Amino acid sequence: MNDSTSPETIDLRSYIQPVWRRKWLVLAVTLLAAVGAYLIASGERKTYVASTQVYIEQASPTAGIGTGQTAGPPTAQQLQDIATLFTAQSVTTRVYRALGLPAGAAGSVSVSPHKESSFIDVTSESHTPAMAARLANAYVAAFLGARRSQIIGQARAERRAAQASLATLSRNPNDANASAQRQTLLAQIAQLQSIELNPTVGARQIDTASVPGSPSSPKPKQDAIFGVAIGLVLAILIAFGLEALDNRLLSISAIEAIFKRPVLAVLPHADAAAPAVDGRPAVAPEFVEAMRTLRVNLRLANPERPPRTILVTSSLPSEGKSTVARSLALAYVEAGERVLVIDADLRRPEMTSAFGVQAETGVAQVLRSKASLAEAAVTVTLAAPPVASMNGAGRNGDSIDASMGTVEVLAHGEQVRDPVTLLSSQPMRALVSAAAEAYDVVVIDTPPLLPVSDTVPLLELVDAAVLVVRLGQSTRGTADRGAEIVQRIPGIELAGVVVNDMPKGFAGGYGGYGYQGYGYGYSTDKSKAGV
16 A cells, blocks of 8 residues: 655654754653652552462362362352452451451452462552551451351251251161161261361462552652653644644544544555465455454445445545555455456556456446456456455355455456546446446445546445545645545545555655656556555
């Protein structure tokens, strides 16, 4: 999506001068932010953190009581449930009863299980270091005490039930079977009495929480450093805001404000915007999610009647319209659609090279009745799948393998001297209508709006139009003119804008209004990936 021609060299002085001219303002805002952060942090109440760990040996220590079996270690879900029980109301009540404080007065406690282990972290926060340690240890003690009480209660209930059964058997002393049952019950009662006297809770504290030596917050020095960073950023933003000399579109909000349409997708910068896998077209990895978003947003723009004919254009050349059209077609193929791509850019066609196909017959021959759509359309052999490791949703929302979709290209065809007349003819209207009947989705790549008027008659023929805007290249003036062209044509359905080439760090220096290759004839320069 990046033009092969090198952009103008960035003059760093143009970025430094607005800041340098307001250096005292930048310094004052930075110092104010640092001092303010330090004073605010210094005035906050100190917080201390203490922590300990509990090892859970058994998920439910009462599970094996009465059966002689030992309960197994906890599952991940059971460990999460145990962690939740740590802060149950009954445990909290025990804790504050032991501390002799009103509930919640000591501080707060958080409990979280370890992943893929049987350990639970208990972390407490308090305004005194000693209380932080006491609070963590008190919660562990209360939890272990609750488990101990549960075990003792369960064992006592089992013992009483066994004693009742033994009393019943004692009424039949001559029963031979009763003698064996009595021995079993006596052994069980002895075991349960042992559990009551010395219960095993199935959990233990690893290390006692120690008294923290320093507060976890606030940290005035660190906050002051953070204040310096925030203040510096804020000061630089203020400096650039006051400068306000750059007329290029550098923000999504500015684009939405000019076109009064939503941004349907944002494409990041990509070194290879139109890659091929073994010579077959594929979507650039950087564009995968963005193109899925664009496909979904186009469908959601009119859920009852999703667009089937989609026109892709831009205000100026080299904004990435052809690459967006190519990637959008492949995104629909991913969703299992039968796609036709029409190269309606008869002055500077790109679709044959973009899809790696050869075609002598195309739009021009079809419009002049020299060939039919079925004869001129060329099937593209795709990478398998066209977007690596992805499955999309079909028209009904079902999961569809990417190989089910197909894409065909209707190339530009023979050279014409008056493209706008041909594209505004009745045969062109019939071609778009026939394509919509024969395919699930039709994507039309067109020339940019400002250099030539070829695209204008096509806007009335499609269900939705998508305008591509390249950050750092389009200016407010060119964007205003492009928006004016679209808005003054009645019945045009501009679905929205695709923002292209979102940089990791903005790289400016783009040219103006010229569109090399837009004249009668074709451009032989196939190295421009960003047209």
